[in-house]
Amino acid sequence: MDFTFNEDQQAVLDAVKEFCDEELAPRAQECDEAGKWPAENVEKLAELDLMGIPVGEEYGGLGMDFLTWSAVGEELSRACTTTGAVFGAHMLALAPIMMFGTDEQKEKFLRPLATGEKVGAFGLTEPGAGSDAAAVATKAVEDGDHYVLNGTKIFISNGGEAEIYVIITTTDPARGARGMTAFVVEKDTPGFEFGKDEKKMAFASLPNRELIFTDCRVPKENVLGRRNAGFLVAMRTLGVGRIGMATGAVGLARAALEAAVPYSHQRHQFDKPISSFQAIQFMVADMATEVDCARLLTWRAAWMKDQDMPFEKEAAMAKLYASEVASRVATKAVQIFGGYGYTREFPVERYMREAKLFEIVEGTSEVQRGVIANHVLRELNK
Amino acid sequence: MNIVVCIKQVPESTEVRVDPETNALIREGVKSIINPVDENAIEAALQLREARGSHVTVVSMGPPQAEEALRQALAMGADEAILLSDPGSRGSDTLATSYALAQIVRKIGDVDLILCGKQAIDGDTGQVGPGLAERLGIPQVTFAISVEAENGKLTARRVLDDFYEVIEVKLPAVVTVVKQANDPRHPSMRNVLKAKRAEITKWTLADLDADPKQAGFDGSPTQVVRVWPPEKRSGGRKLDGSADAIADELAKAIGEMGLES
Numbered sequence: 001m002d003f004t005f006n007e008d009q010q011a012v013l014d015a016v017k018e019f020c021d022e023e024l025a026p027r028a029q030e031c032d033e034a035g036k037w038p039a040e041n042v043e044k045l046a047e048l049d050l051m052g053i054p055v056g057e058e059y060g061g062l063g064m065d066f067l068t069w070s071a072v073g074e075e076l077s078r079a080c081t082t083t084g085a086v087f088g089a090h091m092l093a094l095a096p097i098m099m100f101g102t103d104e105q106k107e108k109f110l111r112p113l114a115t116g117e118k119v120g121a122f123g124l125t126e127p128g129a130g131s132d133a134a135a136v137a138t139k140a141v142e143d144g145d146h147y148v149l150n151g152t153k154i155f156i157s158n159g160g161e162a163e164i165y166v167i168i169t170t171t172d173p174a175r176g177a178r179g180m181t182a183f184v185v186e187k188d189t190p191g192f193e194f195g196k197d198e199k200k201m202a203f204a205s206l207p208n209r210e211l212i213f214t215d216c217r218v219p220k221e222n223v224l225g226r227r228n229a230g231f232l233v234a235m236r237t238l239g240v241g242r243i244g245m246a247t248g249a250v251g252l253a254r255a256a257l258e259a260a261v262p263y264s265h266q267r268h269q270f271d272k273p274i275s276s277f278q279a280i281q282f283m284v285a286d287m288a289t290e291v292d293c294a295r296l297l298t299w300r301a302a303w304m305k306d307q308d309m310p311f312e313k314e315a316a317m318a319k320l321y322a323s324e325v326a327s328r329v330a331t332k333a334v335q336i337f338g339g340y341g342y343t344r345e346f347p348v349e350r351y352m353r354e355a356k357l358f359e360i361v362e363g364t365s366e367v368q369r370g371v372i373a374n375h376v377l378r379e380l381n382k
Numbered sequence: 383m384n385i386v387v388c389i390k391q392v393p394e395s396t397e398v399r400v401d402p403e404t405n406a407l408i409r410e411g412v413k414s415i416i417n418p419v420d421e422n423a424i425e426a427a428l429q430l431r432e433a434r435g436s437h438v439t440v441v442s443m444g445p446p447q448a449e450e451a452l453r454q455a456l457a458m459g460a461d462e463a464i465l466l467s468d469p470g471s472r473g474s475d476t477l478a479t480s481y482a483l484a485q486i487v488r489k490i491g492d493v494d495l496i497l498c499g500k501q502a503i504d505g506d507t508g509q510v511g512p513g514l515a516e517r518l519g520i521p522q523v524t525f526a527i528s529v530e531a532e533n534g535k536l537t538a539r540r541v542l543d544d545f546y547e548v549i550e551v552k553l554p555a556v557v558t559v560v561k562q563a564n565d566p567r568h569p570s571m572r573n574v575l576k577a578k579r580a581e582i583t584k585w586t587l588a589d590l591d592a593d594p595k596q597a598g599f600d601g602s603p604t605q606v607v608r609v610w611p612p613e614k615r616s617g618g619r620k621l622d623g624s625a626d627a628i629a630d631e632l633a634k635a636i637g638e639m640g641l642e643s
Contacts, residue, residue: 011578012571019568049571062571
C-alpha cells in the first residue's frame with residue numbers, strides 16, 4: 001500500500017495549490033457574494049488544463065487519473081467552494097461520455113469538455129424524480145432520425161451556463177428503469193430552454209436551474225449508450241459524481257479546519273489563546289481526524305475507479321461520510337469562532353450553510369446508506 | 383525574434399537567515415523560488431511571443447538546483463532553458479555575473495532582446511541588467527512597465543518616481559522589467575508535465591570560452607564586509623489605564639529617554 005503521489009501527480013498538485021492560493025482563495029468570498037457565474041475562474045481552469053484531467057490526451061484531456069482529479073478538486077474546493085462545485089458538476093457530463101460515448105461522440109462532445117472550451121452538466125432530477133431516479137418523466141419519442149424530448153429537469157448544476165448536457169429520459173415508461181435512455185443535448189437546440197434558477201441557502205453563484213424541453217428534437221446519434229440503457233448511464237455517472245461530491249466536501253471541511261486553527265491561536269480569552277484550552281484542542285483533533293478519514297475514503301474510491309474495480313459501495317461510503325464530516329467540521333469551526341463565526345466577517349458561517357448541500361445532492365445521505373446497506377447485506381449473507 | 387530572459391533563483395525572502403560566522407545566506411531548508419520580478423520578465427517575453435512569434439530562452443547562472451527555477455520558467459511556457467553551473471562561478475558579484483551572462487548571450491548568438499527583472503530580492507542591487515548591456519555594448523532600458531518591439535525597434539515605458547518616460551531604442555537591447563508590468567501567468571498542467579521532462583542545456587565556463595579571472599570570486603571586486611538581518615523589534619511597553627494616567631506615564635517614559643520636554 002502506497003499513500004504517496006507519483007512525481008507527475010505531485011507536480012500538478014503543487015502547481016494547482018499555488019494557483020489556488022494566489023488566484024482563487026483571495027477572491028472566494030467575493031465569488032460567492034457576486035451571485036453570478038464565476039466565468040473568470042472557469043476560464044482559468046480551462047487555461048490551466050484542469051477541465052479534463054482524467055480524459056485521454058487523444059481527446060484533449062490531460063491523460064491523468066481520477067485520483068488526481070479528486071486531489072485537484074479538493075484543492076479547488078478548499079480555496080473556492082463555488083469553483084470546486086462547478087468543477088465537480090462538469091464531470092457529470094464528462095464521465096458518461098467517457099464511459100459510454102462512441103468515437104464520434106467523444107470527438108464532438110468530449111473534446112470541447114476536456115479542453116474546457118465548453119462546460120458540461122447532467123440532467124436527471126425532476127420534480128417527481130429525486131431519490132427515486134427511475135421515476136423520470138421527461139419523455140423521448142422516436143421520430144425518424146430524431147427523438148423528440150418533452151419534460152422538465154430541476155436543480156441542474158451549471159444549468160444555463162453549460163453548453164453540453166447529458167439528459168436522462170424515459171423512452172419506454174412501462175419498463176421503468178429498463179426503459180430509460182440518455183442523450184447528449186447541446187445548448188441552443190430548438191425546444192431546449194432554461195427556467196428558474198433556484199435561490200438557495202448557499203452557493204449563490206452556482207446555477208441550479210430548470211431545463212425545459214418542449215418538442216426538442218435531438219438527433220439519434222446523440223443517444224448515449226444504448227436505447228433503454230439510460231439507467232445504467234445514470235447510475236455509473238452518479239458513481240463518479242459521488243466521488244466528486246465527496247471531494248468537494250473534503251475541500252470544504254479542510255477550509256473550515258484551516259480557518260479555525262489560526263483563529264484559535266489568535267483569539268485570547270482568560271489571558272490565553274483559546275487553542276490552549278482542551279475543549280478547543282479536542283474539537284480540532286476530531287475535525288482533523290474526520291477530514292483525514294473522509295479524504296482517505298474518497299481517494300480509495302477514486303483509486304478503485306482508476307483500477308477498473310467496482311466502486312459503487314466505496315463511492316457511496318465516501319460521499320456519505322465526507323458530506324456529514326463537512327457539516328460537522330463547519331459547525332465546529334463556527335463554534336470555535338464563537339460570535340464572530342456567526343457573522344459574515346468570516347467565511348465559516350458560509351461553510352456551514354454550504355456543507356448542507358453535500359448531504360443532499362448526488363443522492364441524499366439516506367440514499368447512500370441504502371446503497372451501502374444493499375451491498376453489505378448481500379456480501380455478508382453467508 | 384530571439385528573446386533571452388535572465389532569471390535568478392532566490393530563497394523565499396520571508397525565510398532568509400544569515401549565518402553569523404560566514405555572513406552567508408543559510409539556504410538549507412529554505413524554499414527556493416524564481417526571483418519574483420524575473421517572473422514578470424518571463425511573462426513579458428511570453429506576451430511578446432504571442433504578439434509576434436518569438437523564441438524565448440531562459441538562462442540562469444547558479445548551483446545545479448537552479449534547474450528547478452528554469453523548469454518553472456519552462457512550465458510558464460518558455461521554449462528553451464540554459465543553466466550555467468560551474469564551481470568557478472561561485473562568489474560572483476554583479477560584475478562577474480554580468481560577464482558570465484554576456485558570455486552566454488554571445489554563445490547563443492543572434493539575440494534580439496534580453497529581458498531581466500529589475501533587481502533580485504536577495505542582493506537587491508539592480509546592477510546585473512545594466513551591467514549586461516554594458517558588457518554587450520547595446521542599449522539598456524531599466525524599470526520598464528511595458529515593452530513593444532517592432533521592426534528592429536523597441537518602445538518601452540519606464541516607471542520613475544514621479545513620471546513615466548517612453549523610450550525608443552534599437553534592438554538588440556537589454557530591458558529590465560518592474561513588477562507592475564504584468565501578472566505572471568500560472569503554468570498550465572500540460573506545460574508543468576512537459577517542463578518536468580524537458581532537457582535543460584547545461585554549460586560550464588569552459589563552454590563559454592570565459593576568462594576564469596573575470597568569473598566567480600576572482601572576477602568579483604565587491605567585498606561583502608558583513609551581512610546581518612535587521613534587528614528583531616522587541617515588543618514595546620503597553621500602557622494601561624485612563625487617558626490621563628497613560629499620558630503621564632508616556633511623558634515620563636519620553637523624559638527618561640533623554641528628550642527635552
